[in-house]
Amino acid sequence: MSKQLQYNKAESEEVGYVLNVLSRVHAVDAKLKEEFENHLLRLSIKKDQILFNENEVCEYIYFIVKGALMGCTTHNKQKITTYISVENDFVSSISGLHGSGYSQEYVVAVEDTHLLAMRNDELNRLFSHHFELNYIFRVVLEKYYKDAQQRAHIIRVGNAKERYLYFAKTNPGYLDRLPLALVASLLNVKASTLLSIKKNFSEKDKNKELEEWGQKLELHINKHQSFRHKDVRLQSLAKEIGLSSHKLSIVLNSYFNKSFIDYINQYRVNWIKGSIRNPDIMQNFTLEALAYSAGFSSRSAFYSSFKKLVGMSPVEYSKTLNKEKL
Structure with missing residues (x-):
């Protein structure tokens, strides 16, 4: 019950924070700022604690300020989530706005939540004397009702996938932050259905990210010929392209299906194969010289990698090319 909540005077930085949010809509004069400093309150509630009840x-x-709340109502003994609000949202009874009547919904904390509050009688008094506050809350209410109308429309006509996409777009990050059952209730879909859709899109997003980083790696390798550096390492290459070593390892294993050394050696071998095909290069360089230039640190490593990736030794490959020319 709200009577059990502990309200205290808001700290000056908290007052400044909420005034800054209001000022983004309309400038707030000195007198209104003073009113907020005198009447703004603060409180904290724990997860699952009720802020105010039905009736x-x-x-x-x-x-x-921090946390998340959900508005709920009950129908045939079933809980229905009517809205979810997080940081920088204003929350009150919808049906009993400004203390005008009994609330038809109850509000409960989804997470430990820190709030600022003002009594409705004080707020109504300020509405009578400060035009800018009326304007600010008109803008706030317009946004709320537009969001509510859009949500109601997508729930009425959209399928489960469309509802998921709507929520993911309008509430970025909330799907991983909030309990899945809560989001499912808000979107009026089964939790199991929402979980299946989420997994499907998460896999697509993961594959897209792998592709993007894979392409970035390819561009970097081709541009800088990093494979020709004998001291190239997973850690150094990851740093060059702006990835963690762990993520680069995932890209190599999952997108290219190669270990780091096989990936680098594939570039080295391809570079050597291209050089062998060039008669001018082969007149001036031995296979071993090409191997060192490509980044191999020893003859044995070169021969072993070449045979593994090409299926024959570099000498055999060179002979095969000579026969093709005849």
């Missing part, structure tokens, strides 16, 4: 007059309007 109770909500005496405050709240501003979420």
